[in-house]
Each structure stands twice: as C-alpha cells, then as structure tokens.
Amino acid sequence: MNVVVAQSGGPTAVINASLLGVYRQARLWDKVDVVYGSLNGIEGILNDRLVNLNEQLDTDEQQKLLRQTPSAALRSCRYKLPTAEKAPEVYEQIRATLEKHDIGAFFYIGGNDSMDTVDKLSAYFASVDSPIRVMGVPKTIDNDLCLMDHTPGYGSAAKFVATSMWEMIRDCTVYELDSVLIVEIMGRDTGWLTASAALPRLFGCDAPHLVYLPEVEFTADRFIKDVQQAQKKSRTVIVAVSEGVELDSLENYQSGKVDNFGHKYLSGVGKCLEELVRERIGCKVRSVELNILQRCAAHIASETDLTEAESLGAVSVKAAAQGHTGMVSAIVSRNTQDYIPSYGIVPVCDVANKIKYVPREWINEAGNDVLPAALEYIRPLIIGEPNILTENGLARHFIIKE
C-alpha cells in the first residue's frame, strides 16, 4: 500500500515541516511502501501528477532543507471541490488516480478550505465503501480553525509580525517630530495575527499604541480620535490594523474582487488610513503593508511552531494507521502554566467552513487594543530560533523535482 500527501491554500513558514512529519511517520508505518506527493494540491490527484517522495527525501540533509523551506514544496491550489452530487465525475476521477497508485490514505495539509475538501472526500469514500482514508493536517497563519488551541503557521507569522513591529518601533521613534506609523497585517476575518503586533509590550514598550482587530466595529471618526488621543502621550503613534477591519467609508479604497471561495480580496486598509491621517490630522504619516512577507518568512520561523507542525503531520498519519478517516490532527489544548501542548484529532466536519474569532474579552472595551491575556496566549508560540543551513549568506531551500 502507498500513501499520498498534498498541500493547499496560502503558504506558511512551516507547512513543509508538516509535510516532513507526514513523510517520516508514513515511512514508519509498516504497511506503506511509497509516500507520494501530489503536485498543486488536489489538482495533482485529478491530473495524476504524483512524485515519489521516498526518492527525494531520503537523506537527513534533504529533510533538514525541506523543514527550513517556506511555502508549499509540493505547490498549492485554490481548487474548490464541488459537491459529489453536482460533480460525481470529479470524485470518480480522484478515486481512479488513488486506486491506480494503490493509495490507502490521503493527507491534506491546509486551512479552512482544504478541510472542506477533506470533509467531502472522506464522506464520499465512506459512501462508496472505499477503504481509502482521508485525513487533514491543519495549517494557517490566520489561526482561525475551530476546536484547536492554535494552528501551525501562526506562531511563525506572529514571530515575524512581532519582530518587524519591534524593529519598526526602533526605526520610527528616532526623530523629534509628530508622526504616525500604520502597519497593516493579514487576517481575512480574524485578528489573531494583528494581535501579535502587540508583543513588544512584553518589554514594557507602549507601542503599538493602537491595535484594531476585525472582531470589533471600526469607524474612521473613532480612529482619528484615538490617534489624536495617543498623540497627547507620544509624538510617534504606532498603529497595528488588520486588513480585515470593516468600515463602509473605506470601501472605495479596497479592490472588492472576490476569489473562488467568495472571499473578498482585501488591500489598502493601511494606505487608506494613511490618507485619512494626512487629511484629518496633517502630520507625517507612513503605512507599511507586511504583505506576503509575513506568511513566508522562514528565516525567522518559530522553532516551537516548526516542531508542532511536524508533530501534527505525524499525528494524522498515526490516526490513519489506526483506521481513522475524516479527521484532522490538532493541538486541542495546552497546559497554560508551562505551555505543554496536547495533541489529538478532531472531526474535520466540525472544523471546515467555520471560523474561530479572537475572544471579545481579550480586546479592550474601547475596541482599540488587545489585553494582556492575548499576549500571554501568543507568547509561547513564537519561542525558539531554528538552526538554519545557509550558503552565500542565504538559507538553502528544498526544491521538488518533477
């Protein structure tokens, strides 16, 4: 019997650590001969583009390089699987490829949308009495999957955001003039990643002075008042804002395009607020969009996150070996006192297409800052620096051969 693994959705710094975890554990599974990788997520199975990972991840060095390489080594897709009722031929095609390669289990590393695929496929295989197991491995910098304490990819993104914020605080506080810095942070629906921008507070730092999450209402008037209030205490006011904050009057600045899953493409909240400060306050103002850097900055990945991502890949394989299907591995809870994560599996149908928000009680009453409880939650997730193999002053990356 063989198994196949694929990656999907937006890149993270640790999605390849999960791939490594799946690979290593699958090689320990006595029933498994070949671990295949499907290129471009589920599309690789539809198009029969599988690569033999046994040949490419044979050595310790290859495995170490894979672990330190950001983004999806097996590439990704944004393919939305139709329902089995609407497109039975798609399911039959997937089944045909898997049976052709004697695949007993399929592992899908991805976020919310990928979990939807795991849910549909596992239900389909059960409905046709196929023994093929389908398991999810969680991944998202957004940290918005339900039934989990946190998701792999989040800790590393948070470490990049917090590090960048900490460095920009140094950068922006050197001049003797009134200025505002606005930092726009990813997070389609939730403010988990934006909250991490407040981690410099752990050093007793006042900045960032304002933190806006999409979980609470946002208005232009209130924003300007908040900035003016903050300026009374600090000549440099630093603002962290989620790309997902909603405000009618900001919509003109946003592209309004929609992707395959119906998500709106967001851009320009930071630029929009920059213009607002320029018009309404008139001081020096700059906006910085952390953009895709925050999801692929493997050079500053969290070792905690890398280790957990790898472990979760292994947990899914172990569960499949025990006969589970339609489940996703998860860090289900933690021992808060000394941060010991508990691993487990949860039903993918309870994860897919659901969103976990930042608790309202972690946000201050005014809705313009996060409270210490949020920082205590994030802090352990960004701990540790990986030991990175370099060449020419740059990290070496693993590149898949097709």
Next chain:
Amino acid sequence: MNVVVAQSGGPTAVINASLLGVYRQARLWDKVDVVYGSLNGIEGILNDRLVNLNEQLDTDEQQKLLRQTPSAALRSCRYKLPTAEKAPEVYEQIRATLEKHDIGAFFYIGGNDSMDTVDKLSAYFASVDSPIRVMGVPKTIDNDLCLMDHTPGYGSAAKFVATSMWEMIRDCTVYELDSVLIVEIMGRDTGWLTASAALPRLFGCDAPHLVYLPEVEFTADRFIKDVQQAQKKSRTVIVAVSEGVELDSLENYQSGKVDNFGHKYLSGVGKCLEELVRERIGCKVRSVELNILQRCAAHIASETDLTEAESLGAVSVKAAAQGHTGMVSAIVSRNTQDYIPSYGIVPVCDVANKIKYVPREWINEAGNDVLPAALEYIRPLIIGEPNILTENGLARHFIIKE
C-alpha cells in the same frame, strides 16, 4: 578631555555597531574621560542634550544589546546645517556646547547629508583655530558614498532584501496560474540595494526575472514588453524595481513631496507598475513594498556588516587620536579573491554631496537586469548570522536613558 558621538539620517541595522566601535575605541584613547552621546544628531549638541555613555555602556551585556539593536540608539535628525556665512550663530552655539563639555572630538555616524555636516563643521573649527576634531563614520543602506568599496548598513539591508526575495520566490511559485510579483526596493538615486534582490541567482534560480535600477532609463512600454517576454518562459514573473526609477508617466502616482534636503519623497512605483500590469496585461499581479523593514531588520543583519560597522567606528577614533579632522573612515578597497576589506580614511569633502552609482557595465545592455559581476560584488557582504540575545522569542534591544 571628552568626546561626543551622534547619529544622523535614516536608520540602519548596524548604525549602533558603529556607535559601539566609536565608544570602545574612545575608551581606549588615554586622553579621553567621558564618551558623550548627543541625542538626535547635531540637534543634541545645539540643544545641549548629551548623555554620558560611560554609564550606559559599561557592561558586556549592554554593549552586546547595543550591537544587536537596529536604528539609531542616540536617535536621529534631518537637520541641514546652514553655511557658516549664513548662520554663524549656529556654529558658535555648537562650539559653545562642545567647549562647555570639554569635547576634543566629535564623531558623526551618518550618510551623505551627515558628511556635509562633518565637512562644514571641521572647516569651521579649522577656520577659527579650534582644536576640536570632527570625524565622520559612514552609514547608509543606499551604498552610494564615493571613495568607498561599500558602506556599513548596506550588507544587512541587502541580506534582508535577498532573503525576502528568496522567500517570496517560494511563496509566489506555488500556484498554476499566470502572475506577476513586483517588489519595490529602497534607493533614492542608485540601484545598489535593488541589485541585491538578484542574489537568489546564486542558487541557479531564474527569478527575479527583471531588475530595474535608477541608473538606466525606464519606460512603461518597455516594462510591459519585458514582462510579456518573461511570461513566455515562466508563468510567474518576478520583478525587482528601485523606488528611484524615473518615468514621466509614473509621476502621477508619486507624492512629489520634498524633504529638507530637497530630496523627493518617493512612493508607489511598485503600486503604479501593478496597476500598469493589471491594465495592459490583465493577469494576477501583486506589488510588495519592502518599505522601512529593509533598513531596520537587525534580526537578519549580516555579521560581516556588523563587524565592519564596528571597525569603522574604531578607525575614525584612531584617526582623530592621530590628529586628523574632516575625514571619514572607509572600507577603501577589498582583496577580491578571498574578500579582505582594507580600512582607511578619506577626506569628507570628497564624499559629501556626491553619489556613487552602480557601474553601467554591471547592468545588462537592455537595462532590465544585473550581471554576475554585481552579484559577486554583493555576495561577501551578506555573509554570516549574528548570535542574538532573545527574550520572549524576540531580540532584546538597547534603549538609551536620558
């Protein structure tokens, strides 16, 4: 006798390593009692805001923290010193503060504009027969100072740019669709930093496919043709572009504001080209502005750069001890075979207000790429990773006490 040191201009990841170099060497100078730091550059001398660095840089730990802290620990200024003819009172005030604190030498760590201050002040003190020596220590991520092989700050910024580009190449090549990524890189007049975006080529990587420096003419038509040509070979086309490229038709997108030195504030070349691709080609396109991150990313500083920055601080102090004034320390040349930098001092009047451009022969004939000679020049400057003291998963920073 005492000495004073100040920092000026835009932040870098290693300007504090130069401060440390000045401090350590000045403490070894037998005639010196106190090393003062002037807050906010020359403004701190005008306003008599000096801090005793002996008290704050006493321990190995304080010195190590200073070295790993980005941006100017003594803060900065953008103050343009008027000529002594126009404003003799300013010079007299500076002299009064320095004499009040028994200052025998003033060290100014900065870029082109700060060297102008060193030039004017040293000429003034010579003209009034004052024994006060004024020495420059070079610093600029732009790498555009004349008479130098390269400048401290450049190597670390180049390492951040190259690392980010290398990671974004991974990020952007995972989907099976035609797309363009445009990365906008700092460099007011010169393309040194933008050239570093091509360092992933050292791994045999095709990307970035196009590299535009301000040293050559840039036209929208040519850019679109270049992208279309590149799309024939690669579905993902990655472009590195300097903020300083000049094109009349792009001017509407740029702010056109001017700073104290008459430099235009540049912004939005990347966004502008993004719009151009969207209108004229119509594929998926994204622009990323590396923004201030590239000048303060101490977490990925080049150890080579840190070491050289520190050494240059020491070189200026040694030269002052030998009686020099109106000079700036410099890495004047290198042994190219095994990269051994040669340190020296050069007359500041030959450095101030002059610009060193990327040689035309390091740019391809079409003006849309850099040649291997450029990469060979940059490669040794980004080598080495500093050992960083962390707490809570973040680098610890040195904060000056006033």
